[in-house]
Amino acid sequence: MFRKIIKKFTNSFLSESAEEKQKRINLTKEHFRKGQICRDEKDFKNAVLHFEEAIRLDPEDWLAYDEIAYWLADKLNEPERGLNYAKKAMELVPRKITNNYIAILDTIGWCHFNLGQFEKAKKYFEEAIKLQDFSDSFWVLRIYHLLAVYEKTENFQGAKELYKKIE
Numbered sequence: 822m823f824r825k826i827i828k829k830f831t832n833s834f835l836s837e838s839a840e841e842k843q844k845r846i847n848l849t850k851e852h853f854r855k856g857q858i859c860r861d862e863k864d865f866k867n868a869v870l871h872f873e874e875a876i877r878l879d880p881e882d883w884l885a886y887d888e889i890a891y892w893l894a895d896k897l898n899e900p901e902r903g904l905n906y907a908k909k910a911m912e913l914v915p916r917k918i919t920n921n922y923i924a925i926l927d928t929i930g931w932c933h934f935n936l937g938q939f940e941k942a943k944k945y946f947e948e949a950i951k952l953q954d955f956s957d958s959f960w961v962l963r964i965y966h967l968l969a970v971y972e973k974t975e976n977f978q979g980a981k982e983l984y985k986k987i988e
Contacts, residue, residue: 846879848878853884868888884921887907887910890903890928893906900934908929923954926949939970
């Protein structure tokens with residue numbers, strides 16, 4: 822059954838005209854933008870719906886998977902569902918684009934954190950920070966996430982050591 826669905830889906834892409842493909846790409850971008858607007862307006866449920874529609878139109882859109890994962894874990898109290906989206910994003914992200922890979926490591930960590938799996942979360946946050954380019958403006962969020970783990974696990978020594986690294 823699954824193979825039939827994949828074959829049908831693949832064939833629809835192969836048989837798609839250039840015009841149809843461009844319409845699909847434009848519609849994907851439109852839903853992604855609407856998701857961003859909803860996210861910025863703190864309408865996370867509708868943001869997720871738009872990002873899911875972007876994925877339906879383009880199942881290779883790793884960034885939409887990552888957006889859904891983060892907001893499910895952070896704002897919609899569905900970290901387990903978010904973790905599934907984050908894992909899919911990790912499968913799809915180009916490894917050559919390091920900051921994107923790091924962002925997904927952080928998202929996976931945040932899903933684990935919100936599931937109460939602090940040791941797993943710590944592993945992902947530490948890996949993200951180890952790879953982090955500190956010119957990326959999101960490094961502060963990753964530090965915050967790791968500090969949240971240290972607080973929950975009462976690892977005050979870890980927090981002190983992290984602080985010394987970033988001084």
